[in-house]
Amino acid sequence: MVNPNIQGKRYPRSVSYLVGREKIREFARATFESEESIDLTKAQAAGHSDLVAPPTFPIVLQEFGLKLVIADPEAGLDFSRVVHGEQKFVFQRPIIAGDLLTSELSVASVKSLGGNHMVVFDTEIFDESQTLVCTAISTLVVRGEDA
Amino acid sequence: MPEITELAVGDIVAEKEFNLDRDALVRYAGASGDFNPIHYRDEVAVSVGLPGVLAHGMLTMGLSIEPVVSWLGDAGKILDYGVRFTKPVAVPANGQAVIMVVAKVAELDLEEKKARIDLQTSFEGNNVLGKAQVWVQL
Numbered sequence: 001m002v003n004p005n006i007q008g009k010r011y012p013r014s015v016s017y018l019v020g021r022e023k024i025r026e027f028a029r030a031t032f033e034s035e036e037s038i039d040l041t042k043a044q045a046a047g048h049s050d051l052v053a054p055p056t057f058p059i060v061l062q063e064f065g066l067k068l069v070i071a072d073p074e075a076g077l078d079f080s081r082v083v084h085g086e087q088k089f090v091f092q093r094p095i096i097a098g099d100l101l102t103s104e105l106s107v108a109s110v111k112s113l114g115g116n117h118m119v120v121f122d123t124e125i126f127d128e129s130q131t132l133v134c135t136a137i138s139t140l141v142v143r144g145e146d147a
Numbered sequence: 148m149p150e151i152t153e154l155a156v157g158d159i160v161a162e163k164e165f166n167l168d169r170d171a172l173v174r175y176a177g178a179s180g181d182f183n184p185i186h187y188r189d190e191v192a193v194s195v196g197l198p199g200v201l202a203h204g205m206l207t208m209g210l211s212i213e214p215v216v217s218w219l220g221d222a223g224k225i226l227d228y229g230v231r232f233t234k235p236v237a238v239p240a241n242g243q244a245v246i247m248v249v250a251k252v253a254e255l256d257l258e259e260k261k262a263r264i265d266l267q268t269s270f271e272g273n274n275v276l277g278k279a280q281v282w283v284q285l
Contacts, residue, residue, distance in 0.1 A: 030178035031209030032165055034217050042220075052222040055281075056209040063180055080195065084204045086278075088229030094222060137229075 002110060002117045002142045003076045010106040011068045016128075017061060021097040024051045031056060050097035058089050062123040062136040065105025069121070077119075077142065085118065086139035092132050100128045108137070115144035148220055151260050151285040154252050160264060161214030161250040166243040167202055167236065175206040189240065202236040202244065207275055211248050211268045215281055218250070224284045226261065231277035236270045246270050253280070260285045 025038045031054050036042055043051050069075050095101070108120040123136040149160070172186050181203055184191040192200050208230050216222045238244045247269045254263035266279035 027178045030171075030175045031206065032171075032213050033222075034213070036220070037216055037222060046221045046223065048221075048223055054209060054222055055212050055216070055225045055228045056205060059179060059205050084232050086229065086231045087205065087208060088227070090227050091225060094225070 001076060001078060001081075001144065002119055003074060004110045004112070004117070006069075006072075006075045006107045007110045008107060009074075010104065011065055011072075012104075014061065014064045014103045017064075017101045017103075019053060019057075019095055019097050019099040019101060021051050024053050024057065024097050027057050027060070028054050048094070048096055053095035053097070055089060055091075056087075057095055058123070058125055058134050058136045059087070061101060061103040061125050062105070062121070062138060065103055065123050066121065066138075068105065069107075081143045083141045083143065084138070085141040086137075088137040090135045090137070092134065095125075095133060099133070101133065102126050117142040117144070149218065149285060151255060151257060151262060154255060154262060154285075156252050156255060158252045159249060160252060161218045161248075163214045163248050165210050165213075165246045165248065167206070167238050167246060168243045169200065169238060169240060172200065172202055172206065172238055175203055175209075179203070179205060181205065197235070199237050200240070202238050204232040204235075207232075207236055207246065207268060208279075210246065211266050211276060211279060212281060214248055215250050215264055215266070215283065219283060225281060226284055227282040228280070230266075230279040232275070233277040234270070234273050234275045236275055244270060246275070250281075 028038045103125045105123045108122045111118045119140050121138045125134045249267045253265040264281045268276040
C-alpha cells in the first residue's frame with residue numbers, strides 16, 4: 001500500500017544529469033524513432049544546437065525521483081503492487097543533448113479508490129540556469145491487498 | 148513541416164504498424180533503465196499473476212508518438228503528451244506483437260498555431276492507450 005500522509009511531500013533534488021547525444025540515439029532507437037530524428041545535421045537545420053530528445057525521454061529523470069519514494073520508509077510504497085496508470089509530459093522547451101538537468105519529485109495527491117490507491121507524482125526537470133524545462137506527471141495505481 | 152491552415156479536424160496525419168518482439172523489450176529496458184523482469188522473464192511474469200511477458204507501458208507510449216514526430220520532422224515541436232494505460236501488450240517468446248498507431252487531428256488553435264493530435268494505439272483489435280493526446284506547435 002502507500003501512506004496517504006505523503007501527499008505534498010517533496011523529495012530532494014537529484015544529482016545533475018548530462019544528456020548525452022548517444023544516449024538520445026539509444027533511447028530513440030529503442031522507441032522506434034526514425035534515423036532522421038537522430039540526424040545531427042537535420043536537428044541543427046531545424047534550429048537546435050544538438051539532437052532533440054524523444055518526447056518520452058524525461059521518464060529517465062522521473063525514475064530517479066521514484067527510486068527515492070521506493071526507498072522512503074515513510075511512503076511505504078510496495079512497488080510489486082504498482083501498475084502504471086497514466087503518464088504525461090509537459091514541455092517548456094525540448095530537451096537537447098548537452099543539457100545539464102536536475103529533477104525534483106513531489107507527491108501531488110494520494111487518493112483511495114475501491115481498495116486501491118492512486119498516487120500522482122510531479123517531477124519537475126530544470127536546466128543549469130534553474131529554468132523549468134519539463135514536468136513529468138505520473139499516476140501510479142497501488143493495488144490493495146485483496147485486489 | 149506541416150501547415151496548420153491545411154489541416155482539418157478528423158484528418159489522419161500518420162499511421163504506422165510496429166512489430167514488438169522480445170529483443171525490442173530488452174533494448175527498451177537497457178535504454179530506459181527499467182529492468183523490471185516482468186518485461187523479459189516469463190516465469191517472473193507468471194509468478195505475479197500476469198499472462199506472460201508484457202511490453203513496458205512506456206515503450207508503448209514512446210513508439211505511439213513516433214508517427215507524429217516523423218510527420219512533424221522535429222521532436223522539438225511536441226508541447227505536451229499524455230496517455231492512460233488501459234490494456235497490457237503481451238509479447239510472445241517467439242514472434243511479435245503487432246501494434247497499430249493512428250494519429251488524427253482532434254483540435255486546432257489557429258491563433259497559437261497549435262494542434263491537438265489524438266492517438267489510437269491498438270493491439271489485437273483493442274485500444275491499449277486511452278486519452279492519448281499530443282499538443283504540437285505548428
